[in-house]
Amino acid sequence: SQQGEEDPQALSIQEGENATMNCSYKTSINNLQWYRQNSGRGLVHLILIRSNEREKHSGRLRVTLDTSKKSSSLLITASRAADTASYFCATDAFGANSKLTFGKGITLSVRP
Amino acid sequence: DAMVIQNPRYQVTQFGKPVTLSCSQTLNHNVMYWYQQKSSQAPKLLFHYYDKDFNNEADTPDNFQSRRPNTSFCFLDIRSPGLGDAAMYLCATSRERGSYNEQFFGPGTRLTVL
Numbered sequence A: 001s002q003q004g005e006e007d008p009q010a011l012s013i014q015e016g017e018n019a020t021m022n023c024s025y026k027t028s029i030n031n032l033q034w035y036r037q038n039s040g041r042g043l044v045h046l047i048l049i050r051s052n053e054r055e056k057h058s059g060r061l062r063v064t065l066d067t068s069k070k071s072s073s074l075l076i077t078a079s080r081a082a083d084t085a086s087y088f089c090a091t092d093a094f095g096a097n098s099k100l101t102f103g104k105g106i107t108l109s110v111r112p
Numbered sequence B: 001d002a003m004v005i006q007n008p009r010y011q012v013t014q015f016g017k018p019v020t021l022s023c024s025q026t027l028n029h030n031v032m033y034w035y036q037q038k039s040s041q042a043p044k045l046l047f048h049y050y051d052k053d054f055n056n057e058a059d060t061p062d063n064f065q066s067r068r069p070n071t072s073f074c075f076l077d078i079r080s081p082g083l084g085d086a087a088m089y090l091c092a093t094s095r096e097r098g099s100y101n102e103q104f105f106g107p108g109t110r111l112t113v114l
Helices: none
Strands: A005-007 A010-014 A019-024 A031-037 A043-050 A055-058 A061-066 A071-076 A085-092 A100-102 A106-111 B004-007 B010-013 B019-025 B031-037 B044-050 B053-056 B064-067 B073-078 B087-094 B109-113
Touching: A005 A085, A010 A019, A019 A106, A031 A061, A031 A071, A043 A055, A043 A061, A043 A071, A071 A085, A100 B044, B004 B087, B010 B019, B019 B031, B019 B087, B019 B109, B031 B073, B044 B064, B073 B087
Parallel strands: A010 A106, B010 B109
Antiparallel strands: A005 A019, A019 A071, A031 A043, A031 A085, A055 A061, A061 A071, A085 A100, A085 A106, B004 B019, B019 B073, B031 B044, B031 B087, B044 B053, B064 B073, B087 B109
């Protein structure tokens, strides 16, 4: 069953604005990862946050995780046209054979 | 640069005609994955190899098979493609199986079934 559910499904902002994307999931996780996918391409790993972490930063990216609410958010600050892409959250459940379960993704459009 | 390579990028096949998609990696990772992604949907894991150990997902149709002849290469075989198998097929690798391992994706092969 699909684990991550992102919202909104689509987001359109002006260059320079911040973009906030949310992900909710259903069961306990070991970690949560965010990936970016440019149109017609493969996915690129952005950031991983462990279940015992609450916030993590990487450049213009800020990820938060609230395990009590089973939710995560990805913030992209000072967005650029090149940030236009689909963004997926993926959850990693406990276990040595754990696999990533992806959500449907959020389409972000950054207008120049 | 170390990377995951998929060939071809675009593949057209006929209904029922077997097709093979290939993936290679220069990362020397132990795990290789195959995902199916249909338009505006989440990537769906079909199976993965941990070294030579094949792990099929319970809901992967029998029509989909995979081979991993060595560490670097992994193939996806679709024995009798149907119209519903038209999708983007993504290959990914990770250094190890288990948690805290990010996955590295190839650019994908877009399969069209006529």
